[in-house]
Amino acid sequence: MNPQVAIIGTSQTKFEADKGYEDIPETVFKVVQQAMAEADIDRDDLDSIVTSSVDLWDGRTASNQMLTDVVGSIMKPESRVAGDGLGAVFQGMLAILAGASEITLVVSQCRGSLGVHNEISNWVFDPIYQQPLGLDYLSAGALQANHYMNQFGISQEDCARVVIKNRRDAQNNPYAQVVKEATVEEVMGSLMWAYPIKEMDAAPVSDGACAVVLASRHKAKALSKEPVWILGAGSCLDSHYLGDRDLTGGDALIRASNAAYGMAGISDPLKELDVAEVSAAFSYQELLWTELMGFCNRGEGARILKEGQTSLGGSLPVNPSGGMIVGNPVTVAGLTRLVEAVLQVRGKAGDRQVRGASRALSHGTTGCCGQGQYVMIVGN
Amino acid sequence: MKRNTEREELLRIPIQMKLQYRFPAGAHxxxxxxxxxxxxxxxxxxxxxxxxxLVPPRPVCGECFTRTGEWVEVGPKGTVVAHTSIYFPFIDGSTGKPRPIPYGAGLIQLDGAYSAINHILEEGDPDKLHIGMRVEAMLKEKREGNIGDILYFKTIEE
Structure with a gap:
C-alpha cells in the first residue's frame, strides 16, 4: 500500500542545559516558524495542531496554555499529548489517516531546567505505594539495568562504550548539548548515582523543542519536492507497575517494532534499515532497545556495538546524532529522533549523515523503563 | 427497610505535593x-x-501569528469589562496571608489596550460594581518588579 502520510517540514533547537535567556513561547515560535518555512506553508494551511508537553515538567496544568499563540492554533483544532513527542506524531498521523486533517503541525517542548528531575520523575509513580519509597526514573532505570546486565553478562564497560560512541558522534551534531568526548575510564570513574548507573551513563538535564509538519499523500505531493513518508508505525504500552513487567523482556517494544516492520515490509532490520535513532536515557537502554527491536539477538547489543556495527560507517548506525546521552529535553526526545531520521533520509544530516540512507527508524518512549514504546520508520 | 447510609471508612493517605520551579520570564x-x-x-x-x-506584552500575536512590534504605554485608567465579588478566602501568593473578604475581582481594559487584564478591584460590594465603570491602577510606592506592584484598581469619577 502506498504510504499515506509524509513529513514535509522539520526543525529542532540546539539542546542546552538552561535556555533561561528566553521564554518558552519564544523558543517554540522559532521551531514552528522554521518547520513551516521548510514545508512552505503558512498558518492558513494548518488544519490541526498536536502539541506534546507534560504539566509536571512545565510546572502548570494544561501546559499547552502558553503555546496556543505560538503554534498557530487560535481558532483551530489543537490537541495535546502529555507524553513523548513521537506519540504526538501518532496522533497527528491518525488525524490525517481519518481524513480529518490534511496538514498537521506537531510540536514538542520541554525544559528540564525549570524543576528538579528526580522530584518530578518521582511523581510519575503511584503516590500511595511507590512514590514514598523514592522511586524515580533513575532508580527505576538502575533496577532495569541490573536485571538486563545480569541476565546477559553485560559489564559496566560494555555500557560505557555506548557513551563513548554517542559522545564521539555528537561532535558532528550542531544541536547536541554534550560535545566532549569521553573514555571508558572516565565513564567508569564518574560519580555512582544508582548502581550500576553512573553520572556519565545518564542523559543530561536539557531544554529544547522540536517541530514537524505532517501532510496527507495528496498535499505532500503538491507541496513538497522531497516528502519523507511514514512507511511503518507501531506503538504499545506495558503495565505501569514495574513488578508486573518482565523488565528486560520488552514485550511492548517488540510488539511496537514488529507492527512498524510489518507495515514497512521489513524482515531483517539490521540489513534493511540504514540508520536508527533510539531514545535511550541511559547507556544500557541503547543496548537493550536495539536487541528488542531485533537489530541482533538478545544479549548481543554490546557485541554489535563493540564490532562497530552500530557506529557511523557500520551496517546500522544507531544514534549518529549522539542520542539522548548528549541532550535530553525529556518529552522532546522521540520527536528529535524522528527529525534526525528525516534529515538522514533527505541526505541533509550534515557531518553525521549516513551515506545513501533511504530508510530510517525513529524510536520514542514514555514513562519509566520503556513503559510506552513508539517506533516509526520513514523513507523516501 | 432501613437504608444503610454508613460505609466503612477506607484508608486515606495524606500527600503533599511540593515541587520547586524557576520560570524564565522572557524578554517581554x-x-x-x-x-x-x-x-x-x-x-x-x-x-x-x-x-x-496586547497586555501583558508577549512575543507573538496569536490571532495574526505574527511577531509583535512597538511598545506602547497603556492605562493607568481603564474600564471594567467583567467583575465579581469574592467571598471565599484566598491566600495571597505575594504576602502568604489570606486576602480580606469580600474583595472585588475584575477584567479591566486599560485605556489604549485591546486585551483586558485580570486584577483586584478596591470596591468589593457587588451593588457598587458595574460593567463599564471607570477605574484606575493604584501602584505600590516601593515597587519590586512583579504583578503585586499594581495593588488594585480604584473606582474613579469622570
Missing part, C-alpha cells in the same frame, strides 16, 4: 516589569498587522 515580561518598577508605567505591545495592543 522582563521589560514589562522593569518599566513598571522604574517608571510606574503599564506597557502593552502592538501587533503590526491587526494593530491591537
Amino acid at each position: 515580561y522582563e521589560r514589562f516589569f522593569r518599566e513598571l518598577k522604574k517608571t510606574g508605567k503599564i506597557m502593552g505591545i502592538k501587533c503590526p498587522e491587526c494593530e491591537r495592543v
Whole structure:
C-alpha cells in the first residue's frame, strides 16, 4: 500500500542545559516558524495542531496554555499529548489517516531546567505505594539495568562504550548539548548515582523543542519536492507497575517494532534499515532497545556495538546524532529522533549523515523503563 | 427497610505535593516589569498587522501569528469589562496571608489596550460594581518588579 502520510517540514533547537535567556513561547515560535518555512506553508494551511508537553515538567496544568499563540492554533483544532513527542506524531498521523486533517503541525517542548528531575520523575509513580519509597526514573532505570546486565553478562564497560560512541558522534551534531568526548575510564570513574548507573551513563538535564509538519499523500505531493513518508508505525504500552513487567523482556517494544516492520515490509532490520535513532536515557537502554527491536539477538547489543556495527560507517548506525546521552529535553526526545531520521533520509544530516540512507527508524518512549514504546520508520 | 447510609471508612493517605520551579520570564515580561518598577508605567505591545495592543506584552500575536512590534504605554485608567465579588478566602501568593473578604475581582481594559487584564478591584460590594465603570491602577510606592506592584484598581469619577 502506498504510504499515506509524509513529513514535509522539520526543525529542532540546539539542546542546552538552561535556555533561561528566553521564554518558552519564544523558543517554540522559532521551531514552528522554521518547520513551516521548510514545508512552505503558512498558518492558513494548518488544519490541526498536536502539541506534546507534560504539566509536571512545565510546572502548570494544561501546559499547552502558553503555546496556543505560538503554534498557530487560535481558532483551530489543537490537541495535546502529555507524553513523548513521537506519540504526538501518532496522533497527528491518525488525524490525517481519518481524513480529518490534511496538514498537521506537531510540536514538542520541554525544559528540564525549570524543576528538579528526580522530584518530578518521582511523581510519575503511584503516590500511595511507590512514590514514598523514592522511586524515580533513575532508580527505576538502575533496577532495569541490573536485571538486563545480569541476565546477559553485560559489564559496566560494555555500557560505557555506548557513551563513548554517542559522545564521539555528537561532535558532528550542531544541536547536541554534550560535545566532549569521553573514555571508558572516565565513564567508569564518574560519580555512582544508582548502581550500576553512573553520572556519565545518564542523559543530561536539557531544554529544547522540536517541530514537524505532517501532510496527507495528496498535499505532500503538491507541496513538497522531497516528502519523507511514514512507511511503518507501531506503538504499545506495558503495565505501569514495574513488578508486573518482565523488565528486560520488552514485550511492548517488540510488539511496537514488529507492527512498524510489518507495515514497512521489513524482515531483517539490521540489513534493511540504514540508520536508527533510539531514545535511550541511559547507556544500557541503547543496548537493550536495539536487541528488542531485533537489530541482533538478545544479549548481543554490546557485541554489535563493540564490532562497530552500530557506529557511523557500520551496517546500522544507531544514534549518529549522539542520542539522548548528549541532550535530553525529556518529552522532546522521540520527536528529535524522528527529525534526525528525516534529515538522514533527505541526505541533509550534515557531518553525521549516513551515506545513501533511504530508510530510517525513529524510536520514542514514555514513562519509566520503556513503559510506552513508539517506533516509526520513514523513507523516501 | 432501613437504608444503610454508613460505609466503612477506607484508608486515606495524606500527600503533599511540593515541587520547586524557576520560570524564565522572557524578554517581554522582563521589560514589562522593569518599566513598571522604574517608571510606574503599564506597557502593552502592538501587533503590526491587526494593530491591537496586547497586555501583558508577549512575543507573538496569536490571532495574526505574527511577531509583535512597538511598545506602547497603556492605562493607568481603564474600564471594567467583567467583575465579581469574592467571598471565599484566598491566600495571597505575594504576602502568604489570606486576602480580606469580600474583595472585588475584575477584567479591566486599560485605556489604549485591546486585551483586558485580570486584577483586584478596591470596591468589593457587588451593588457598587458595574460593567463599564471607570477605574484606575493604584501602584505600590516601593515597587519590586512583579504583578503585586499594581495593588488594585480604584473606582474613579469622570
